[in-house]
Amino acid sequence: MTSSAAATSLSSHGSARPIVEMTAHELLALQERGELTAVAIAEAFLTAAQQLEVHLRSFLWLDAEEVLRQAQAVDLRRRSGQPLGPLAGIPVAIKDVLCTKGIRTTCASRILANFVPPYDAHVIERLKAADAILFGKTNMDEFAMGSSTENSAFQQTRNPWDLQRIPGGSSGGSAAAVAGCQAPVALGTDTGGSIRQPAALCGIVGLKPTYGRVSRYGLIAYASSLDQIGPMAHDVTDCALLLQVIAGHDPRDSTSAPLPVPDYRGRLNEPVRPLRIGVPREFFDKGLDxxxxxxxxxxxxxxxxxxxxxxxxxxxxxxYALAAYYIVAPAEASSNLARYDGMHYGHRTRHKADLIGTYAKSRGEGFGKEVQRRIMIGTYVLSSGYKDAYYRKALKVRRLIKQDFDQAFEQCDVIMGPTSPTPAFRIGEKINDPLAMYLSDVYTVSCNLAGLPGLSIPCGFTREGLPVGLQLLGPPFSEETLLRIARMYEAVTDWHTRRPKLPVPPSPVTS
Amino acid sequence: MSLSREEVLKVARLARLELAEAEVAAFQAQLSAILDYVAQLQQLDTVAVEELAHPLPLTNVFRPDEERPSLSVEEALQNAPQRLGDYFAVPAILGSDEGPVSH
Structure with a gap:
């Protein structure tokens, strides 16, 4: 590696800025003007990622040679005048819940510690076709269950704004990597807030698309009727860019919506007028910091x-959304995670046992505490005698929650409120109180239950310097409008341009 | 409500999870607290409400029944905890307390 994290590029008005602090759309423009190569970008981010990893622990896997090989291929094609995709040369960090062919995909779980997928997720195929650079796999709460990334079986990711604090979760590795300038953009997944809450707590933009907007093919399932993949970035424009690439129908996911994909960037800078913002009093209740x-x-x-x-x-x-969520999601999880039986892939116990015993030991050894907890809750609420009182009741409440939104959107174009009730909390603070941890999702879960798109954008910092997020919720498939509304605020504020000051160790740390 | 030790063990059996002794007690307390919290749904009258399992108004998604390429045997077996030739090796199901078949 030749360049360092301090590599800079002169912007059009002459001021030098570190490459790693730039957005994807800036990096694309500089490449198109011939002022920056994909290799220079890759080297800058690799150096930053490796140097900062000692503090942040965002990545579960990052292969510098593989990143550089992809970047060289992009530069070669650019030099020979071949057409390039819309994310050419842009490093994209990938949450380790998305299958990457030939690259270990663990879900931050011991049960998948050695799993190498034989195929790519739909969104990975799309990124490759767009000439993006796959830039490592990021840490997360095991199987995306958690709000702090403390449930990873492998390591604790830290918040770039305060290393004593959690980055949020479950997409905490992706959020910390973008906020800490280890990668310009990332993919996360959101089942109950797992893109929006870490985006808010790390001071970046995170979008959970409408259920069905992005194919879940190759996304390792947590709760299939709630899971969605979405972009995490420094600004709204980068989110639009990334969504453009990953959105669209895919017959391999039967819940993928057969609808055309609008041009998300085309009218992004056009304000929405008139604009009616719905402010629900329920989002400003007790418990809000x-x-x-x-x-x-x-x-x-x-x-x-x-x-x-x-x-x-x-x-x-x-x-009632949080209570409904903590029935529906564990119920679906207990069914989805039944596949981890130690037979075809994943961890199998070394202890001798009969077939059922082998299942139970493999799962007992392979799953962490929170995953076991949710499997237990899910199994209980689906078990004979309790299904009506818990699971079917929660599905009815789910309809009431969706109807509330349908009625609210008759009066307004967007609903706004806080993304998370508090800023980032301290590592260890809530780990022994699952219910307190679940309350971090109190404002984000209703969006998943109703299948709506939701966006979190930075809206300031606390006195202690911790980022706070504003949540925007829209009607189904209103991403284009939602991004434009978010861009209106971004255009008159500078929160999205702030970058944390991180201590850089004297020599690059290699892992 | 409070889950008994036996109820926790029964759910663990249904979920095919072997729990360490300390976990049984911890789960008893934690699962009881979570079930207490979600019980607030009982306050709502939902007699006339239809269940919503899925947020999209999609029904009966079909695809043409056509032959398509699938994983090769090698790809399908590449993550097998134990393999025997072109097969997954698993513990004996009937009449043996031995581990995976070895013949």
């Missing part, structure tokens, strides 16, 4: 200055 509330209120006032009209809306069943 006072500083978070104040920053979210300031963001709403900013929208008013931009000409938006604030409308009080009611989501009367929103307070």
């Amino acid at each position: 006072a500083e978070v509330e104040s920053l979210v209120q300031q963001a709403l006032r900013q929208y008013e200055k931009l000409g938006a009209k604030l409308i009080e809306v009611s989501l009367p069943h929103a307070p």
Whole structure:
């Protein structure tokens, strides 16, 4: 490796900025103008990723040679005048829940510690076709179950804004990698807030698309009626770029929506006017941190200055969303994770036992505590005698939650509120109290239950310097409008341009 | 509500999970607290409400029944915990307390 993380590039107005602090759209423009090569970009991010990894522990796997090989191929094609895809030369960090052919995919679980997928997820095929650079696999809560990335079987990812704090979860590795400038953009997945909550806690933009917008083929399942893959980036434009590449119908996922994909970037800078913002009183309830509330209120006032009209809306069943979620998601998980039986792939116990005993020992050894907890809850609520009282009841409440949103969107174009009730908490603070941890998802789960698109954008910092996120929820398949509304705020604020100051060790650390 | 030790062990059996002794007690307390929390749904009257299993109005998604390439035997077996030639080796199911077949 020749260049260092301090590699800079002169922008059009002459000021030098580190390559690693740039957005994907800036890096694309510099390559198109011939001012930067894909290899220079890859080298800058590899150096930063390796140097900062000692602090952040964002990556479960990163192969510098493989990254450089991809970057050289892009440069070669550019030099020979061949057409290139829309993400040419852009490093994209991948949450380790997405299958990558020939590259270990673990879900941060011991049960998949040695699993090498024989195929690529749909979104990975799309990234490759777009000439993006696959830039490592990121840490996460095991099987995407958690809100702090503390449930990884392998390592603790830290928040780039305060290394004593969690990055959020479950896509905590992807969020920390982008916020810490180890990669310009990343893919995450969101079942109950796992893109939006870590994006908020790390001060970046995260989008959970409408259920069905992005194919789940090759996404290792947690809760199939809630899971969605989405982009995590420094700004709204990069989210639009990435969504453009991964969205669209795929017959291999029968829940993938057969709908055309709009041009997300085309009218991105056109403000939405008139704009009616629904503000649900249920999202400003007790349990909301006072500083978070104040920053979210300031963001709403900013929208008013931009000409938006604030409308009080009611989501009367929103307070029940978390309870419904913690029945539906574990129920689906207990069914989905039944496949890990130690027979065809994954961990098999070394202890001798009969068939059932081999299943039980393999699963007992391979799954971490939180995954076991959710499998247990899911099994209980689906078991004979309890299914009606818990699971079917939760599905009925799910409909009430969706109806609340349908009614609210008759009066407004977007619903806004906090993404997370608190800023990032300390590592270890909630690990022994599962219910307290679940409450981190109180504002994000209703969006998954209703299948809506949801976006978190940075809207300020607490006095301690911790980022806070504003959540935007839209009607199904309204991503184009949602991104435009988010861009209106971004265009008049500079939160998205802030980067954390991280201590760089004296010599590069190789892992 | 409070889950008994026997109930936790029964659910673990259904879930095919072997729990360490310390986990049984921890799960008893934690699962009880979580079930107490989710029990708040009982406050809602849902008699006239239809279940919603899935948020998209998609039904009966079909595809043409055509032959397509699938994984090769090698690819399918590449992650096998134990293989025997072109097969997955598994513990004996009937009439043996031995481990995986070895003949």
